[in-house]
């Protein structure tokens with residue numbers, strides 16, 4: 001087990017005039033045993049960061065350290081990491097046992113030791129009864145567990161997960177999320193988990209790195225990232241529906257953006273006039289979509305509040321202790 005450091009890490013693909021910089025100086029100190037999720041939209045550089053830790057991509061400038069060792073120049077096999085991919089990458093002609101044992105066999109670990117480690121991992125992952133099966137005889141969730149088992153038996157310093165749940169259906173995804181959490185509690189291995197799914201990030205992470213076009217916009221606990229987003233990008237990426245960001249609403253000074261989460265708006269006689277455009281009923285609550293002046297707004301209202309319909313004009317007030325202010329130029333949090 002080990003800490004993991006990114007020190008002003010830069011990545012460029014290509015050379016000379018054709019070079020394209022995609023990671024613009026990321027610095028982060030990840031503690032031993034921490035579970036970190038890197039989240040952001042497609043193309044923001046999540047996989048590139050992970051692949052640099054794995055040694056599958058070179059670091060163009062800056063340093064990555066695992067424990068006390070700077071690993072920039074080390075081969076993947078020398079880094080003491082294990083990676084779990086989206087597509088599982090199992091060998092189809094090998095049994096579950098052989099798939100899990102393969103890396104250890106190559107590393108010339110003694111046969112007894114291999115058996116002990118595979119049996120232990122199979123027990124943790126509840127794969128004991130499937131060890132003789134071939135991957136094609138397994139469900140998607142079971143294959144994913146084998147891929148995790150193969151990573152566990154290596155007893156790495158760091159686990160790297162590249163969107164490992166994206167091929168699973170919603171129910172299995174939620175279940176596998178719980179299994180990954182349990183695994184982390186039991187093994188305590190420092191983990192970096194990449195996803196574009198903010199719900200996955202919020203539920204799995206001890207701390208979240210939010211990437212925006214190759215820049216780390218925020219590094220904080222799920223609570224911090226939700227309650228005090230560092231930029232308008234984070235504010236609109238984390239949370240569903242996203243935070244309302246208003247430039248022209250009454251009370252917003254020029255050059256500023258007011259952020260307010262949908263659940264912090266209420267129907268109130270003293271508020272802004274909002275034209276209701278449509279209402280979505282979600283069981284215990286409803287989402288009211290409307291306009292204040294020219295700007296879109298969404299309110300999350302519970303059953304106790306009156307239920308407007310499309311075409312109504314209602315008064316909406318913001319909770320004053322829940323306002324977020326951003327600089328309109330930089331998008332950075334001002335207060």
Ligand SMILES: Nc1ncnc2c1ncn2[C@@H]1O[C@H](COP(=O)(O)OP(=O)(O)OP(=O)(O)O)[C@@H](O)[C@H]1O
Nearest residue numbers: 013014022040041042043044045046047048049196
């Ligand atoms: N081998 C490569 N050569 C050139 N450019 C690349 C290469 N790999 C990735 N890129 C570019 O680097 C940027 C970051 O890509 P990366 O795959 O890290 O993003 P991502 O956040 O993981 O996206 P996704 O969620 O779609 O996988 C993108 O603009 C991508 O086009």
